[in-house]
Amino acid sequence: MAQKSWMYSVLEAVQYEMQQDPAMTWIFELTPPVASNPNMPVINLETEFGRKRVVNTGIDENWMASAVLGAGLAGSKSATYIPYQGALIPFQVIQNVAGKLRHKTGGLAEMPVVWIIEMTGQTPGFGQQHSCYEEDSYYMHIPGVRTVVPSTPYDAKGMMHAALRSPDPVVYLYPAGLRTLTEEVPDDAYEVPLDKAAVRMEGSDLTIVSSGAGMPGVLDAAETLTEEGMSVEVIDLRALNAMDTETIVSSVAKTKRLLTVDQSYYTLCPGAEVIARAVENVDGVKVKRVAFPDAPPPASPEMFTWMRPNAEGIKGAARALV
C-alpha cells in the first residue's frame, strides 16, 4: 500500500496480468507504457515483456483497435492504449464488429479485449480536435461492449484488473485530466466491478450523479453545499454500460432531486440516461443536468473555461433544485 499515481496504479494491474499470462499483449502509439512512483520500481512494460508482446505502432488506431480484437479472437488477452488523437477512429470496429460478435455468433466468440481510450479536454488552449470529452456518450451506446470510466487511481487499478479478466470486450475510458490524482492504492491485485456505481457521499436532499472527469468538480461543489447545510448524495457512475440503475434509483427515491454533471455535450450525455432511468422508476423527481454546451470546445481559454462545467456551475444548479 502506498500513495500511487493514476498511471502507476493502472500499469501495476497490467504488469501483473501480463506476468500471469505470457500470451497477453499490449499495443500503443505515442504513449509508452512506462510509469514511475516515488520509492517504487519503474514499470516499463516494453522493456519487461519485450517488443514482440508490447508493440509501438505507427499512427494507426484502426489497426490498434482491430489487432487487439483479432488477438482476443485467437485466444490471447490483449489491450491497447488509444491516445486522445485517435479516440474515435476505432469506433467502427468496436461498434459494428466487437459489439455484435458474441450475439451474431450465437455466443461462440470470445473477446478478452480492452481498449483504453484516452479522453482529454482539461487543458485550455488545446481546443477542438485535441479537447474531447465526448467519447463517453458514443461508446456507452454500444450493446455487447462494456464501457467504464474510473475516476480515482484505486478504481482505475481495480477496474483494469476486472477489465482484463472479463470475457467481454471493454472500453476503458481514461479521463487524462485526472492523471495528477494520487491516493493509497494496494500493491496486490484486486477487482472493482465493471457494473457497479459508487456512492461517494451519502445525503438526503439531493442526488448528484457524475463520472470520470466530472467527479472532482462534483466533490468540490458537494463539500461547499454540505457546509451550507444541504445533505448531498454523490454517485460516481463508474460503469456507463451496463449502467447501475439500482444505485441511482434507490438514491433518487430517497432525495427526489437529481442533478447530473457531465463534461460531455448536453445532448445524450450520460446524465441524460441517468435522468431517464430515474424518472422512469421514481415519481415526482425534480431534475437538472449540467453539461458542456452542444458546441465543439473552442481553443480560446476564455471561451473554453467558461463553457466547461465547474464547481461554481454545479453549486448554482444544486441550489436551484433544492
Add this chain to the structure above:
Amino acid sequence: MTYDLKPSPQTSGGEAPSSESRRGFLKLAALTGAVVSTTGSRALATGDIGFFAKDLSDEKLIDMYRTILQIRWHERTQADQMLSNPDYRGYNHFYAGQEAVATGVCAALRNDGPFDQIDLVYSSHRPSGHAIAKGVDIPKMVAEMDFRATGMNGGYGAEMHISDPSVGFIGADGMIGPAPVIASGSAFAFSARGSDQVAVVFAGDGNYAAPHFHSTLNNAKLLDLPLIYVCENNLYHQYAHYSYSCPHKDIADAAGAYGVETEIVDGQDVIQVYNAAKEAVDRARAGGGPTFIEAKTYRYYNHWGAPGAKAGELGAFGYDPLAINSFRPEREVRAWMQRDPVDIARKILVDWGVLDDTRAAEIEEEVKAEIAEAFEWALSQPLCTPEDGLEHVFAEGTVPARQFG
C-alpha cells in the same frame, strides 16, 4: 518516376526493421545530412526533372527567399516567446528546418484570385509554414495562435486548426490521417467540374501508417485526380522514428505501388522542391493525374513546442521528456542543420546573381522586423469573449449554455 537521392548502403530487402537494423537506420539518417552536406549544390544532379526554376523571374526568386525567411523568423520568434515570455500562451508544432518544402511547393501554385480558381492547400501538422507560404495574413495568424478575438479564426481554432480559405489555405488538421483523403475530395471536385485547379496536401511520414494514406493514393490514381501529395519525411512522427511505422526507406516506393507518379526531392533545397512541384502541377492541370512528392527534410525542434530549445538559439537539442523511447540524437540535428534551407536558398540566389550578400542580409533584417511587428500587433489584440463560444456551431444562431444546469 523516382531517383535515388543518395547512395543506399542499407538494403532492407523488404523485411521489417529489427532493432538492430533500426540502429543502422538511425545512423544512416544522421549520416544523410553529413553526406549530402559535402556535395554542395545538388541542383544539377536531378537530371530527370525539368529545371523549371530557370524560368523564374528574379522578383519571384526573391519572394521565395523572403517566404523562407518569414517562416523561419516566425518560428524562431514564437519559440522565443514560448521560452521567455511567461504571459505568452500560444504554441506550435514548429516547422523550422522544413521551410523550403512549403515555399517551393506553394511557389508553383496559383495563390491569388477568386476562390473558384486558386489552388487549395491542406496542411496537417506543422501548419504555420504551409500557411505563410500560401499567403495568409501573418499578423492575424500570430494572433490566432495566441487565442485572440481578432485572430485568423477568431480564437476558435489556434495553431492546430488555422485556416484561411480566401488564399486557398483550407487549413491545419490536428489529427494524423484524414487530411489527404479530404484533399483528394477537393481534387475530385476540380476534376468533376472541369476546373484546372489542383489540390495539395502536406503530410508527414507518420501519415504513411494510417489507412487514409493508402485510400488517398488509390482513389486519386483510379480517378486521375489533380492531387499533389507532398510527403514531408522529416524522419519522426510524434516521438518515434519513422522506421517504427514504415518498412520503406523511401515512402515514395509505397506510393509508386498505387500507380501514382512519384518524385523524391531534397527538401532542404527550395529550387529542387519547386522543380518537382512545377512538374506535378503542370501534370495535374493537364489532366495527367496525381503526383506523390517525398521531400527529405528535418525539423529543428521536437514534435511539439520548444522543449530542449533555448531562447535566441535555433533548434532544440535537449531531452524532450515526452520522447521516452525515441528521441533525436543531437548530432543528427546538427548534421541536418548544416544543410539549412535558408542558407541553401541564399547561396543559390547569390550564385545566380539574383542578389548579393548585402541585399540578402537586408532582406533578412526586413523580415525580422516584419515578424516582430506581427507579434507586437497580435499580442496587443483583445482576448475572446467567453459567451462567443456558443457561436459558429451552425451557420446561424447560437446554442444554449448548459454548464450552469
